[in-house]
Amino acid sequence: MFSNMHLPRYERIWLTIGITSLFIFLIILGTLAIGLGLQPPGHMKTVPPEQVRTSAPFNKPALVQIGPNEYKATMVAQMFSYLPGELEIPAGSTVHFEITSPDVVHGLYLPHTNVNIMVIPGHVAEFTYTFKKAGDYLMLCHEYCGAGHQAMMGKLKVV
């Protein structure tokens, strides 16, 4: 089918090296994902946006301790704030975020961490992260959500 397509020798070598590295790279990504469970945030749970404020668990957004050094942050991202807007945990704590939106698309992003979550109305996004270092972390919305987008922020204090 491709018999009269000529691939020069050097191009063969170049492509062999390139394609081999590509597959090694993909195998590493796959191993990290499946072997070490390093997955980007997501989840298949849904909640209708109009029920966010009235039904559990998002009617009472809060940070709850669920074990030694382990917390669950049930959060609502709304125009233009987070509920709860300020969290405090001891250093070394693992936080399980679950977050949704009652209105438009938002984001929850903590600079200098891997917490980078899209908040889509209708869906519950989940992500787990361990805060090893003490400090004042900034929570900010990183998806344009309207006129007050640049003011949408919260704080997470690791003590």
Added chain:
Amino acid sequence: MENTLRDRSSDQMSFHVQDRRLILAHLGFAFIAFLIGVVAGLVQALQRTGFITLPSNIGYYQLLTAHGVSLALIFTTFFIIGYLYSGLAKTLGGKLLPSANMVAWIGFYMMVIGTLLGLMMIITNDATVLYTFYAPMQASPIFYIGLALVVVGSWLSGIAIFMNYHHWRKKHPGESSPLFAYMAVATMVLWLICTVGVAIEVLFQLIPWSLGWTDKINVELSRTFFWYFGHPLVYFWLLPAYIYWYVQIPKIIGGKIFSNSLPRLTFILFILYSIPVGFHHQLMEPGVSSFWKFLQVVLTMLVVIPSLMTAFALIATFELAGRSKGAKGLFGWFTKLPWKDVRFVSTFLGMLIFIPAGAGGVVNASFQLDQVVHNTLFITGHFHITIAAAVILTFFAIAYWLVPSLRNRQLTPFANNLGLIQCWIWTIGMLIMSTAMHIVGVLGEPRRTSYTTYNNHPAAEVWEPYRLFTGIGSIILFLSAVLFLINIVYLWFFAPKAESEVDFPIGEVGEEQPKPPAILERWSVWIGITIALVIIAYTIPVIHMAQHAPGSPPIRSW
């Protein structure tokens, strides 16, 4: 009529008056969109970096919407379609098919009307939804109708291109089509397949919902349709630049086209691996399971293969051209390149910047690494060195000879030198701006955000010095854009008339090159494989969304 035109090796071209009008209309409209886009771009950049405060009747997000829509959607589409028509006229027998020109004009006017409707809504602040128009933010229905007209108009442009190609194939049975025409068809095949996604989103979700015919919209489904279109959109920008790199640059540097088959295969691979991959823009969001995200990450990365083939072909072309001019040593060919010819230099600068741009793209699409950069200024930096450097520098180079060609004028040494200054300034400005964006993105500054210090939060303080560089870079870029437009006005209206025929460089294929395999020209096969890949990559998650994702009522949050 076909005497000069049968000779494909000729650099000369005499456009027919109908074709001239059609192509100039597209280019002229593109340049107006470019002007609007760069003005909005400069002002929003200076606002977000803290240089200026906007008057209360202009919103930051309004300007950002105008910047994105005019440059990413309007300028690119009009310029690309005009450029493809010109190459078809040159390589398919000297003139476009009159029946196809009719279709092309209808497409043009639909796109113009659509653009004007959209811009009007942006100006009245009724469509401050950015160029991704994510639901459930709801713009005026007129904005969505405008977008639909642009998309459907561009389909007619695609049909006009197919008609020209089909006509040529019928008149030349058994021959393989000229490389430019083949690639133009491939570009439009990609465009037609990918715009189906945004058309479904706009026609069946956004328009009925914005008119109040439906009260809710499936947000995740609309995002999926958008990104099914949004990623190949960037390849729709890139492929015309590749056409210039593969087909025209060899002629300009005094070389030959490296292979007549491999570039065709490359374009086919771009179609296959740029479409079923939109989920890599949605890695950070719920509603799509990890398996489907990962599958599309793998398909995304396969685009590395045609990219490596392109890199090899281009450097080989450069080296062979240099050696044929007597270059010695391992890198002697480098000095033989035409470093004073803007048609080459601007393009070369774009190619060079495309190397780190490609590497950044691998970072963005990496399943886990995306968590570090998603929706930060790293992403904005990335697409400013792809579309706004690699692609636009190539489009500058094209415009510098295509505009005088169509106006029967000369690319004078003055215009060439002004162009050289302009493309170097653009490159410097873009390196300053996008390097700062990449770094500050990794430091956590979000994209698409008006000036803010987050109540002087320490995490945001470290961004300050980079904002200075981003702002300075944007000013330099704007100056370059103004120089470009001045040069284009000169070439359009004032440059001296050409003697008889004008330059239209089209590379020749080396005589030893075998005829390309016929299978490459069997479009049904490749379209079939593309559709099969799309079905595999999308069916299950889309059905799941359609059944399970809750709907959202409209919100105007600006």
